[in-house]
Amino acid sequence: MLRRLLKDFQGDVLAIPGRLLALIFFMILFFIPFFFQGSAGSYYLRIFIFANMYVIFAVSWDLLSGYTGQLNFGHALFFGVAAYTTALLNIHLDWQPWATIPIGALAGVIAGLVVCLPALRLRGPYLALVTLAFPLILLGIIFAFTDFTGGELGISGLDRISNSRTTDYYISVAVMIVSVMIMWKLTDAGSSLVRTGIVFHAIREDEIAARASGINTIRYKMLAFALAGFFAGIAGAFHAHFMRIAGPSNLELTLSFQVIIWTVFGGITSIYGPVVGVYILFPLMEFLRAAPEVRYLIFAGIVVVMLLFMPEGIAVWVRDKIERECPRCKLSNIAFRKTCRACNTRLYEHAVD
Amino acid sequence: MVEGIIIQGLIKGGTYALLAVGFSLIFGVARMINLSHTCFYMLAAYGIYAFAKLLGMPLVAAVVLSLLATTVIGILTYRLFIDRVREHHVTVMLITLALAMIFQELMILAFGSEPFGAPSFVSGYWKIIGVKVSYQNLMTFGIALAVLLGVWALLSKTRLGIAIRATAQDSEIANLMGINVRRILLITMALAAALAAVAGAVVTPTLTLVPTMWTSPLVMIMAIVVLGGLGSVKGSFIGAFIIGFIEVLVVFLLPGGAFLKGAFALLVMVLILLIRPEGLFGVAFEEERL
Numbered sequence: 001m002l003r004r005l006l007k008d009f010q011g012d013v014l015a016i017p018g019r020l021l022a023l024i025f026f027m028i029l030f031f032i033p034f035f036f037q038g039s040a041g042s043y044y045l046r047i048f049i050f051a052n053m054y055v056i057f058a059v060s061w062d063l064l065s066g067y068t069g070q071l072n073f074g075h076a077l078f079f080g081v082a083a084y085t086t087a088l089l090n091i092h093l094d095w096q097p098w099a100t101i102p103i104g105a106l107a108g109v110i111a112g113l114v115v116c117l118p119a120l121r122l123r124g125p126y127l128a129l130v131t132l133a134f135p136l137i138l139l140g141i142i143f144a145f146t147d148f149t150g151g152e153l154g155i156s157g158l159d160r161i162s163n164s165r166t167t168d169y170y171i172s173v174a175v176m177i178v179s180v181m182i183m184w185k186l187t188d189a190g191s192s193l194v195r196t197g198i199v200f201h202a203i204r205e206d207e208i209a210a211r212a213s214g215i216n217t218i219r220y221k222m223l224a225f226a227l228a229g230f231f232a233g234i235a236g237a238f239h240a241h242f243m244r245i246a247g248p249s250n251l252e253l254t255l256s257f258q259v260i261i262w263t264v265f266g267g268i269t270s271i272y273g274p275v276v277g278v279y280i281l282f283p284l285m286e287f288l289r290a291a292p293e294v295r296y297l298i299f300a301g302i303v304v305v306m307l308l309f310m311p312e313g314i315a316v317w318v319r320d321k322i323e324r325e326c327p328r329c330k331l332s333n334i335a336f337r338k339t340c341r342a343c344n345t346r347l348y349e350h351a352v353d
Numbered sequence: 354m355v356e357g358i359i360i361q362g363l364i365k366g367g368t369y370a371l372l373a374v375g376f377s378l379i380f381g382v383a384r385m386i387n388l389s390h391t392c393f394y395m396l397a398a399y400g401i402y403a404f405a406k407l408l409g410m411p412l413v414a415a416v417v418l419s420l421l422a423t424t425v426i427g428i429l430t431y432r433l434f435i436d437r438v439r440e441h442h443v444t445v446m447l448i449t450l451a452l453a454m455i456f457q458e459l460m461i462l463a464f465g466s467e468p469f470g471a472p473s474f475v476s477g478y479w480k481i482i483g484v485k486v487s488y489q490n491l492m493t494f495g496i497a498l499a500v501l502l503g504v505w506a507l508l509s510k511t512r513l514g515i516a517i518r519a520t521a522q523d524s525e526i527a528n529l530m531g532i533n534v535r536r537i538l539l540i541t542m543a544l545a546a547a548l549a550a551v552a553g554a555v556v557t558p559t560l561t562l563v564p565t566m567w568t569s570p571l572v573m574i575m576a577i578v579v580l581g582g583l584g585s586v587k588g589s590f591i592g593a594f595i596i597g598f599i600e601v602l603v604v605f606l607l608p609g610g611a612f613l614k615g616a617f618a619l620l621v622m623v624l625i626l627l628i629r630p631e632g633l634f635g636v637a638f639e640e641e642r643l
Binding site: 071117118121122125126128129130132133134136137138139140141143144253257260261264265268293294296297299300301303304307308311312 | 380386434437438440441443444446447448450451452454455457458459461462568572575576578579583612613614615616617619620622623626627630631632
């Protein structure tokens with residue numbers, strides 16, 4: 001048993017450079033608190049905790065919009081609904097974070113199902129623009145009923161997740177890795193365990209054909225919305241407890257667009273794309289606080305230049321450089337191999353497109 | 354109050370129509386969502402302020418110059434950025450969004466982030482059945498209507514208009530019929546930018562200028578074009594007046610209406626889409642239908 005696991009590990013992780021990089025990345029994440037000590041280190045850890053939460057958020061967008069093809073422009077709705085639910089439960093009922101965060105995530109699921117109602121009938125740009133409307137409608141309601149929602153200031157004074165920054169960090173890393181792994185497995189088209197991956201791909205590529213093949217696309221689309229709502233909800237609830245405030249900024253257009261920028265920058269429909277996108281762009285934004293006047297200018301400039309030269313996203317671009325797919329058995333190989341590691345087929349250069 | 358609602362609604366609807374028609378045109382012809390569309394509206398407004406107030410030009414010259422400059426910027430953004438990634442739909446949205454951010458930041462660098470007012474074009478008012486209507490408002494509505502009529506004539510009567518509509522229907526067949534699709538796309542982009550610039554120019558005197566002034570009309574015109582049917586110019590025209598009137602009604606009649614106006618307009622859009630998923634005048638294309 002152990003030997004088999006080891007062999008799987010060798011064949012499926014070490015042999016594929018992309019996965020090896022992911023493994024190294026996760027290992028580094030576990031050692032980060034040792035490098036950043038003291039009060040300055042606490043500031044850096046804070047950035048990493050935010051990055052971890054936004055990773056969950058961005059990957060959930062990728063699951064819904066990248067894989068299932070339901071272009072969601074109001075993803076902040078799930079984040080904000082979960083944050084506000086968590087905050088209200090924590091402040092008014094005095095529930096602890098371990099209870100409020102899962103309930104916040106469930107609120108995200110409900111929000112996902114509500115958005116689903118019009119979404120099932122619409123697609124493409126129509127869907128994008130309708131989903132865009134939902135968080136803004138909620139935002140209008142929040143500003144109109146300030147005594148319950150706190151209006152502009154939001155709801156502050158939530159309980160901390162734990163008493164030390166390092167513990168917070170490890171919790172966020174664990175939640176992030178588990179969530180990303182679950183979503184990666186759920187969207188894996190080649191998986192023999194779950195059907196969702198291949199069904200999501202089918203819905204994105206051709207919904208009518210998927211339906212003709214006997215797939216209940218309505219149910220799977222609802223599932224995709226619920227899953228995205230759940231994971232975005234976890235991120236939102238965690239964010240609310242970590243920041244100790246749930247405010248209108250959790251619902252704003254900026255956040256909805258931010259998540260799209262992260263994902264497309266990293267590489268849409270790839271799960272690791274949004275991880276890379278968040279881990280590059282979010283610390284970059286914090287770093288640019290040194291030059292506040294030109295912060296957004298540099299950020300937007302970098303995004304434009306990257307998109308012009310790598311329209312598929314940076315992670316996909318790197319992957320294509322270091323991995324090569326075997327034309328016969330579709331197995332990924334490291335780029336410097338001349339022949340496939342499984343079937344010995346000659347690996348040709350990628351066709352130049 | 355009823356007169357107030359009607360006048361404000363017509364003006365709001367007129368400016369929204371100018372913006373939405375351009376947005377709808379570029380979507381219909383190139384199948385792309387240009388999120389930097391309302392930036393041209395902002396650029397034109399700032400341009401007028403800069404030329405008239407800071408450089409001391411006569412107002413008419415400032416307006417014309419600002420319109421031309423904005424159109425040229427629109428053409429340049431299309432040529433340099435959007436054209437290269439036209440195949441990737443999400444990338445187009447993202448790149449236009451990033452461009453919008455760049456424009457906003459440049460305006461902050463150039464003019465600061467404090468809001469300020471722009472010069473009024475004409476002063477005085479005119480009494481229609483006992484209601485004071487300022488010449489400024491009258492002019493805004495008049496110009497909006499005249500320009501929209503011009504666009505309609507262009508699209509339906511000229512050879513260029515026919516080429517634009519043909520490209521919107523099927524760009525491949527249009528190409529086979531000898532229409533230079535790339536040029537048509539460029540012209541449409543220029544036209545859309547110019548329409549947005551006109552909208553910016555006519556509302557400049559009634560607004561305060563802030564570098565973030567592009568976001569709220571952007572959301573509204575997206576609601577309008579979806580409501581009217583994406584790509585349908587008639588739909589966006591009628592949708593603009595529907596949304597404009599809803600906004601004004603909510604502001605006038607509800608307490609806290611200033612916060613709820615956007616929410617109500619968007620709610621109406623969602624409701625209409627629940628009944629008619631392709632919008633009021635939208636055409637459900639065969640491959641785009643669910």
